[in-house]
C-alpha cells in the first residue's frame with residue numbers, strides 16, 4: 001500500500017532551476033524507500049516538497065500533486081502543522097535546537113499543546129531508546145543538546161522526530177557526517193523503526209542504499225529515471241544511467 | 252638560506268612595527284574619551300554629595316541639588332522605553348521573520364536607515380507640531396517621550412533586526428519541521444537566542460534618548476520647576492537641558508555645579524553602557540551555536 005502518492009509533480013526555484021520534472025512515484029508504507037542519485041538530482045527538493053519545508057526556500061512554481069496519507073500537500077486548505085507532524089524529517093547536518101536534550105525531544109509536542117509531564121517524560125525515554133541513545137544520555141537529560149557528539153546529536157534529532165509519532169520519516173543523508181559506528185547505529189534503528197513508520201532515505205552512498213533499500217528510486221537532474229523493489233535496482237538496473245551510477249562510474 | 256632568514260626577519264620587524272602603529276592609533280582614539288571622563292571626574296566630583304543628588308535647586312539654581320533633573324531624565328527614559336521598545340522589537344520581528352523580500356520591504360528599510368540620520372532638532376520640531384500642538388498633549392513628559400521614541404526607534408529596529416537575523420536559519424527550518432508555527436518558532440527559539448543583542452540595541456537607543464536636549468527642548472523640558480512632575484502631562488526638568496541652561500542662561504553660575512551635573516549625566520549614560528556590555532559578554536559565553 002502506498003502511503004505517499006506523487007503524481008506528475010514538477011517544481012522550479014526562483015533562480016530558474018528546475019528542481020523536479022514531472023515526477024510520478026508511489027512510496028510504500030512501512031518500508032525503507034531509498035532515493036539515490038548524484039548531487040543536484042532533486043532528492044532533497046522532493047523530500048522538502050513532501051512536508052512543505054520548501055515554503056522556507058525560494059520556490060516559484062509547483063505543479064502536479066502529492067498526497068500523504070490522504071492529505072493533499074499543496075491544497076491551500078491543508079493544515080501545514082498537521083502535515084509536518086505526519087511527516088517528520090532528519091537532516092544531513094544534525095541541528096539540535098538551542099535547548100536541553102529533554103527539551104529537544106519535547107519541543108514538537110509542546111508546540112502542539114501537549115504539556116502533561118508524565119506523558120512527556122515517557123516519550124523522552126521511549127524515543128531515546130528507539131534511537132539507541134538512551135543509555136548514553138539518561139543521566140544528563142538537562143544538559144544542552146549541542147554538548148553531544150555529532151553521532152549522538154543525529155540520534156537525538158531522530159528521537160525528536162519520533163516524538164511526534166509521525167506516519168513518515170524523511171531522512172536526508174542522515175549519516176553523511178558520521179563515523180561508521182554511528183552510521184551502523186542509525187541504520188540498525190531504521191530497520192526496527194520501519195515496522196511502525198514509513199521511511200524515506202536519501203543515502204550518503206550507493207553501499208548504504210543497497211544495504212537498506214526495500215524499494216529504490218534513482219534520480220538524475222530532477223528526473224526520476226527508474227524505480228525497483230528490493231535490491232533489484234542495484235543487481236539488475238534497467239536503465240544505462242542507473243547502471244553507470246550504481247556501479248560507480250559517475251556521481 | 253641566509254637571505255631567507257633575513258627576509259623573514261625583516262617581515263617580522265615590519266609586522267611588529269605595523270602592530271605597534273595600529274596599537275598607537277587605537278590608543279589615540281580612546282584617549283579623548285579617557286581625558287573627557289577624567290576631566291569631568293576631576294572637575295565635577297567635588298560637587299557630588301547626597302544633597303546634590305537628592306535636593307532641589309536653590310538660589311536661582313546656583314546652589315542646592317539637581318533631583319528634579321535626575322528624576323526627569325529617568326521619567327523620560329522610561330517613557331521612551333514604554334513606546335519604543337515594544338514598537339521597535341515588533342517592527343524588527345516583522346522585518347526579520349515575516350516580511351517578504353520585496354520592494355516595499357526594501358523601502359521600509361531605507362526609510363529606517365534615513366530616519367537614523369535625521370538631526371535631533373528636527374525630531375524636536377516634529378514633536379512640537381504633532382504631539383504638543385496637534386494632539387494637544389502640551390509640553391509634557393508624554394509629548395517628549397513620544398518624540399524621543401520616534402528618534403530612538405530606528406536604532407532599536409535596526410539593531411534588533413540584526414540580532415534576529417544572526418540566529419542561524421537552520422533553527423527555523425528544524426522548528427518548522429517539528430510542526431511549530433512561525434510565531435512559535437520566533438517566541439520559543441529565535442527571540443530567546445537574540446535577546447542579548449536586542450537588549451543591547453534597546454539600551455544604546457535609550458542611552459541616546461537620555462542624553463539628547465534638542466528633541467525635548469520644545470516638547471517637554473522645563474527651565475525650572477519648583478515641584479516634581481505629578482503626571483505624564485506635566486513638563487519636567489531633565490539633565491541635558493538643565494546642563495544647557497546652567498551653562499548658558501544663568502549668570503554667576505558656580506562652575507562646580509555645571510561639571511557636577513555633567514558628571515551625573517555622564518554616569519547615567521555610562522552605567523547603561525556597562526549594563527549593555529555585561530549582558531552581551533554574558534550571553535556570548537552562554538551561547539549554544
Ligand SMILES: Nc1ncnc2c1ncn2[C@@H]1O[C@H](COP(=O)(O)OP(=O)(O)OP(=O)(O)O)[C@@H](O)[C@H]1O
Nearest residue numbers: 013017019038039040041042043044045046057058
Ligand atoms: N534553495 C534553492 N534555491 C535554488 N535552487 C536550489 C535550491 N535548493 C536546491 N536547488 C537546486 O535544485 C536542484 C536539485 O537540488 P537538490 O538539493 O534537491 O538535489 P539533491 O539530489 O538533494 O543533491 P545532493 O545529493 O547534493 O544533496 C539542484 O540543481 C540545486 O542546485
Ligand SMILES: [Mg+2]
Nearest residue numbers: 043044045172
Ligand atoms: Mg540533498
